[in-house]
Amino acid sequence: KAGVTQTPRYLIKTRGQQVTLSCSPISGHRSVSWYQQTPGQGLQFLFEYFSETQRNKGNFPGRFSGRQFSNSRSEMNVSTLELGDSALYLCASSLDLIISGNTIYFGEGSWLTVV
C-alpha cells in the first residue's frame, strides 16, 4: 500500500513568488491535513480538508490556501512568498477527520526555501 506522497520534495523560490505543493493521500483516505515545520516555531497546523471542503484551519494568513479534489488529492498554495515561509511542509492523511481518532499518516514533506 503506497504511503502519503508529496511533490516536489525540494524547491527554491524567490520572495514575492507563489508556490503550489501537492499531496496524494493513501488510497481510501478522505482527510488530508497540512502542516508547517520551522526550527523556530516547530510544527504548526495549517488546515484540514475532507470531502473537498476545508473543515479546520490554523492561524495562518490568507496567503496560505489549499484545496482538495474529488480523488482526495490535495494542493497547498502560498502566495507572495516571504523569507519566513522557508520551512518543511508536511501533508498527512487519515480515513476520516483527525478528531475521529483514526491514525494519521504523514508524508516525507516538501522542503521550501525562499530566497
Next chain:
Amino acid sequence: KNEVEQSPQNLTAQEGEFITINCSYSVGISALHWLQQHPGGGIVSLFMLSSGKKKHGRLIATINIQEKHSSLHITASHPRDSAVYICAVWRGSQGNLIFGKGTKLSVKP
C-alpha cells in the same frame, strides 16, 4: 506561555532504561496525539488519546484530563527509539491541532 509544554526538551538514556516524556497543556482539548519524528523529517503517529491509557509494544501513553497532563513511557529503551517525540492537542472548539516543541531523545548503546 505556550499552550502545550513538553519536558524535558532533551533526554539522553542508556539502552534498557525506562523513559518518561511529559506533556502539559493549558487549553480545553478533545484529544491528544503523540508523534515520533526521526532525523530527516519522517513523522509517525504513535497514539491518540482522549482518556485513560493506551499501550503499543514497549510504548505506553497516559492522559489525565483533569490535570491537563499526558505522559509517554518507553520501556526497555533501544537506540532505535532515538527520535524527537512531539505532543499535539486537538482543540475541538477551534478545530486546530496545537503542537509542543518536542522532546529529543537519544538512547546510547
